Amino acid sequence: xxxxxxxxxxxxxxxxxxxxxxxxxxxxAVLACGQARSARGTRLLVREIFLARDGIExxxxxxxxxxxxxxxxxxxxDFCHDGGFVWLSVHNHGPGDSVAFSAADRRSHDRLYPSLxxxxxxxxxxxxxxxxxxxxxxxFDGRAQAMDGAVIVGDRIERMHPRxxxxxxxxPATYNRQALLxxxxxxxxxxxxxxxxxGAGGAGSIVCLQLARLGVGExxxxxxxxxxxxxxxxxxxATRWDALAWLAExxxxxxxxxxxxxARPKVRVIxxxxxxxxxxxxxxxxxxxxxxxxxxxxxxxADFIFCATDTMTSRMFANIVAHQYMVPVIxxxxxxxxxxxxxxxxxxxxxxxxxxxxxxxxxxxxxxxRLLHLESLVDEDRARHRYVDDPDVEEPSVISLNTETAGRxxxxxxxxxxxxxxxxxxxxxxxxxxxxxxxxxTSFERDPACxxxxxSAHSRFALGDARPLPTRPA
Amino acid sequence: xxxxxxxSEGVSRGLAELRSKYGTVIAVATGDGGARVTVEAxxxxxxxxxxxxWVGFVLPYNYDxxxxxxxxxxxxxxxxxxxxxxxxxxxxxxxxxxxxxIKISRSSLRWRSGVDSAALKLQKVIEWLGARR
Numbered sequence: 001x002x003x004x005x006x007x008x009x010x011x012x013x014x015x016x017x018x019x020x021x022x023x024x025x026x027x028x029a030v031l032a033c034g035q036a037r038s039a040r041g042t043r044l045l046v047r048e049i050f051l052a053r054d055g056i057e058x059x060x061x062x063x064x065x066x067x068x069x070x071x072x073x074x075x076x077x078d079f080c081h082d083g084g085f086v087w088l089s090v091h092n093h094g095p096g097d098s099v100a101f102s103a104a105d106r107r108s109h110d111r112l113y114p115s116l117x118x119x120x121x122x123x124x125x126x127x128x129x130x131x132x133x134x135x136x137x138x139x140f141d142g143r144a145q146a147m148d149g150a151v152i153v154g155d156r157i158e159r160m161h162p163r164x165x166x167x168x169x170x171x172p173a174t175y176n177r178q179a180l181l182x183x184x185x186x187x188x189x190x191x192x193x194x195x196x197x198x199g200a201g202g203a204g205s206i207v208c209l210q211l212a213r214l215g216v217g218e219x220x221x222x223x224x225x226x227x228x229x230x231x232x233x234x235x236x237x238a239t240r241w242d243a244l245a246w247l248a249e250x251x252x253x254x255x256x257x258x259x260x261x262x263a264r265p266k267v268r269v270i271x272x273x274x275x276x277x278x279x280x281x282x283x284x285x286x287x288x289x290x291x292x293x294x295x296x297x298x299x300x301x302a303d304f305i306f307c308a309t310d311t312m313t314s315r316m317f318a319n320i321v322a323h324q325y326m327v328p329v330i331x332x333x334x335x336x337x338x339x340x341x342x343x344x345x346x347x348x349x350x351x352x353x354x355x356x357x358x359x360x361x362x363x364x365x366x367x368x369x370r371l372l373h374l375e376s377l378v379d380e381d382r383a384r385h386r387y388v389d390d391p392d393v394e395e396p397s398v399i400s401l402n403t404e405t406a407g408r409x410x411x412x413x414x415x416x417x418x419x420x421x422x423x424x425x426x427x428x429x430x431x432x433x434x435x436x437x438x439x440x441x442t443s444f445e446r447d448p449a450c451x452x453x454x455x456s457a458h459s460r461f462a463l464g465d466a467r468p469l470p471t472r473p474a
Numbered sequence: 475x476x477x478x479x480x481x482s483e484g485v486s487r488g489l490a491e492l493r494s495k496y497g498t499v500i501a502v503a504t505g506d507g508g509a510r511v512t513v514e515a516x517x518x519x520x521x522x523x524x525x526x527x528w529v530g531f532v533l534p535y536n537y538d539x540x541x542x543x544x545x546x547x548x549x550x551x552x553x554x555x556x557x558x559x560x561x562x563x564x565x566x567x568x569x570x571x572x573x574x575x576i577k578i579s580r581s582s583l584r585w586r587s588g589v590d591s592a593a594l595k596l597q598k599v600i601e602w603l604g605a606r607r
Binding site for chain 2: 291313316320369370372373376377378380381384385447449450451452456457458459460468470471472473
């Protein structure tokens with residue numbers, strides 16, 4: 001079982017500026033963290049950082065060089081007790097790419113942590129930083145477990161370890177050409193990732209197949225739909241047999257109903273191709289709705305999520321998981337407005353990275369409460385709440401437009417994970433308008449009281465398992 | 475996660491707030507964690523002839539990450555001068571849990587989970603209704 005710390009880039013920068021101001025001294029802090037537990041391990045999600053003031057809250061100690069003051073420990077542990085957070089002390093050693101606790105550190109942990117664990121009713125622990133490394137230890141139920149390192153979530157997905165990880169073997173021959181860009185380490189990293197794709201339709205299917213070809217180690221696709229004949233023009237490698245086309249195109253309503261009921265689920269069509277593309281990878285296709293309680297947990301321990309559906313429900317759910325569990329998301333789509341006269345409006349191909357510290361889909365106005373409400377009702381209620389523009393009406397969809405948006409999204413993912421964007425490049429929302437050949441960055445104001453991306457009292461940010469997700473019962 | 479009554483955690487919280495503010499609230503499970511809610515005695519503003527009324531609406535399974543929209547009131551509500559409720563945002567010919575009703579359409583452009591609530595929205599909708607006269 002692994003233990004991993006997750007924090008945003010700005011949280012990491014704030015902490016390192018405090019620990020390494022250039023004076024060569026030790027400094028201290030406390031992190032209050034949400035918890036997320038799954039079969040893949042425990043994640044500690046940094047919600048609040050308390051920087052200890054030198055000489056007042058981080059003071060000379062008889063048992064160690066310096067220590068957090070009792071008042072500071074009491075104040076921060078009260079916060080963790082009241083909010084249900086894991087309490088983690090932080091201090092630093094010298095700069096470098098390796099770090100470990102000293103014997104004095106361990107003696108201090110042994111004295112302090114049993115009573116803190118008892119008080120906060122949560123695991124407690126400690127971190128020690130070098131400027132390029134972090135080591136940690138988490139104690140729960142009286143047992144100590146070493147942390148595996150930290151993931152820094154932002155425009156780049158960075159990793160910090162206690163010591164430099166061993167060099168991976170050369171990339172397999174299959175990936176020779178792309179490894180020239182990604183490096184053996186980048187290729188190895190892709191193999192370690194669990195990526196979830198919500199929606200296996202026109203755009204999602206292409207995202208899945210590109211991820212499989214890239215060599216992503218664990219790929220999960222979630223979609224409740226079965227293949228229809230009208231999907232054959234857009235889902236790569238889908239066949240007429242998959243769609244039961246001879247029944248679907250029959251004059252008999254009964255035959256068409258049989259096709260609709262028994263055609264192959266989209267996630268199974270994608271699975272066939274994903275396994276061919278990456279026989280060493282794990283693929284799971286979940287023929288289910290994303291808000292089903294039975295599948296929602298697949299998102300919470302993911303390393304990356306693509307949201308490739310056109311429903312507000314999926315967008316809202318992905319946005320919640322992104323901030324509550326600190327999992328980066330890219331939402332993508334293709335909006336092609338054609339009116340009843342056949343007139344084509346402005347086509348929008350959005351790619352919206354939600355990098356946890358920026359890109360909140362709610363702040364960006366990318367979630368329509370009107371449509372979300374309508375989608376959230378049971379059929380009986382939906383009929384009487386319906387607006388004039390019926391969301392069930394089929395909209396245009398074209399493979400080349402889906403490929404365009406999918407390719408940009410997967411490239412953003414690849415560059416975020418492998419650190420390939422040019423330094424300082426903001427990874428914000430983009431909109432392509434292909435009719436005008438315009439690619440635009442879109443900006444928006446963050447809501448300081450946002451219930452998802454802010455740290456206001458009612459926000460879900462970094463709460464992990466402490467707040468139930470808005471799922472439908474299985 | 476649903477309660478023994480079949481309501482999601484958010485819906486249960488919303489019902490508790492409505493009951494503490496308005497008293498009797500009938501909630502019928504929609505089967506997916508949501509509820510059809512009827513608040514039996516909502517005080518009405520002076521511009522409405524009746525002093526109080528029932529008001530019905532749905533709390534979806536994912537309340538309070540989603541707004542409350544579509545409030546239903548009795549067809550026989552009238553303004554103080556005796557005229558029937560009508561006009562933009564009001565839709566006659568509806569039913570609510572078998573009762574003839576008028577639907578009030580007041581959508582929230584921005585809905586903040588944890589700040590906005592079913593009880594607050596109900597209050598605003600009734601204030602809006604009263605301010606039309």
